[in-house]
Amino acid sequence: MNRFYLPLGIFALLALVLAVGIRHSPDKGIIVSPLIGKAAPRFALPDLADPSHVIDSTALSGRWYLLNVWGTWCVECRAEHEMLLKVHTSGRVPLIGLDWKDEDDRAQAWLRQLGNPYELVAVDRGGRAAIDWGVYGAPETFLVNPQGVVVYKHVGALDESTWTREILPRLPAAPGKG
Amino acid sequence: MRTGLFLMMALLLAAATSVLALDTTQLADPALQGRYLALTHELRCMQCQNESIADSPVDLAADLRNQVRDQLLAGKSDEEIRNWMAARYGDFILFRPRFAARTAWLWLAPGVLLLLGAFISWRIVRQRAQLLASDSDSVDEDQRS
Numbered sequence: 165m166n167r168f169y170l171p172l173g174i175f176a177l178l179a180l181v182l183a184v185g186i187r188h189s190p191d192k193g194i195i196v197s198p199l200i201g202k203a204a205p206r207f208a209l210p211d212l213a214d215p216s217h218v219i220d221s222t223a224l225s226g227r228w229y230l231l232n233v234w235g236t237w238c239v240e241c242r243a244e245h246e247m248l249l250k251v252h253t254s255g256r257v258p259l260i261g262l263d264w265k266d267e268d269d270r271a272q273a274w275l276r277q278l279g280n281p282y283e284l285v286a287v288d289r290g291g292r293a294a295i296d297w298g299v300y301g302a303p304e305t306f307l308v309n310p311q312g313v314v315v316y317k318h319v320g321a322l323d324e325s326t327w328t329r330e331i332l333p334r335l336p337a338a339p340g341k342g
Numbered sequence: 343m344r345t346g347l348f349l350m351m352a353l354l355l356a357a358a359t360s361v362l363a364l365d366t367t368q369l370a371d372p373a374l375q376g377r378y379l380a381l382t383h384e385l386r387c388m389q390c391q392n393e394s395i396a397d398s399p400v401d402l403a404a405d406l407r408n409q410v411r412d413q414l415l416a417g418k419s420d421e422e423i424r425n426w427m428a429a430r431y432g433d434f435i436l437f438r439p440r441f442a443a444r445t446a447w448l449w450l451a452p453g454v455l456l457l458l459g460a461f462i463s464w465r466i467v468r469q470r471a472q473l474l475a476s477d478s479d480s481v482d483e484d485q486r487s
Contacts, residue, residue, distance in 0.1 A: 170462065195388065198432040205430075265401065291405045298430040300388030300402060 244321035261285035
């Protein structure tokens with residue numbers, strides 16, 4: 165009987181390691197951002213509405229905002245657009261767009277056609293700012309607090325459940341609701 | 343005739359590989375080029391996840407390769423470039439995990455398992471050797487029952 169203890173023990177240990185691995189495996193290949201809890205990377209990029217105007221991300225601090233990375237070439241971005249409009253009408257948090265590796269005229273046409281949920285859209289034609297934010301696939305959405313710290317990141321289309329379960333609870337209570 | 347055929351095949355093969363090579367970056371300094379190739383092969387393409395940025399055709403991989411090239415030309419060390427990448431994309435971007443408290447078991451497990459295996463086989467060999475010494479009695483014992 166004694167001779168079975170060792171293999172059994174090794175099996176149990178292996179099973180434990182694999183179980184922990186499966187439990188902690190990232191969902192659908194989503195990678196946890198090392199940016200969470202760190203200062204939002206700074207960028208100074210042209211404004212989509214007026215390319216002569218530069219949007220400096222340091223001017224955004226002092227309040228909560230959602231940075232949404234999108235592009236007109238991105239299919240999922242079209243899918244989430246409806247939700248972005250809802251976020252915009254809710255008035256709970258301003259949306260800042262980061263138009264990633266896109267053409268300005270296409271992006272402008274997209275916003276005219278589908279509606280513009282963004283307060284500002286920064287144009288990242290070269291993709292350098294997106295790299296600083298650790299973006300690996302649009303759409304991605306970052307929640308940044310008034311201290312300029314990234315508190316949450318969502319990869320993929322923003323949906324109702326992410327909005328209500330992940331983003332709203334992190335925001336301060338809505339004015340009027342206490 | 344034969345050599346001609348070989349030559350043709352070799353030429354065709356060479357043409358095939360040059361078509362496949364998607365990264366044509368060539369740095370003037372051969373030492374930098376070597377480091378460039380090594381680095382781009384050990385950084386993960388975050389979009390494809392099982393390819394290195396050297397092997398991936400996606401846009402983001404090209405952007406990251408350009409970063410590696412620019413930073414090498416700016417005189418950054420390999421470790422500085424790895425840290426720069428990991429600060430943005432996490433340790434996941436490094437195909438070669440770093441030694442840290444969290445990854446220690448990953449690095450140490452093979453050695454520990456090897457020692458464990460050696461210990462187990464040593465015990466089995468010793469037990470068998472002991473069995474052999476007491477062989478003559480036990481065989482008679484077995485045959486009787």
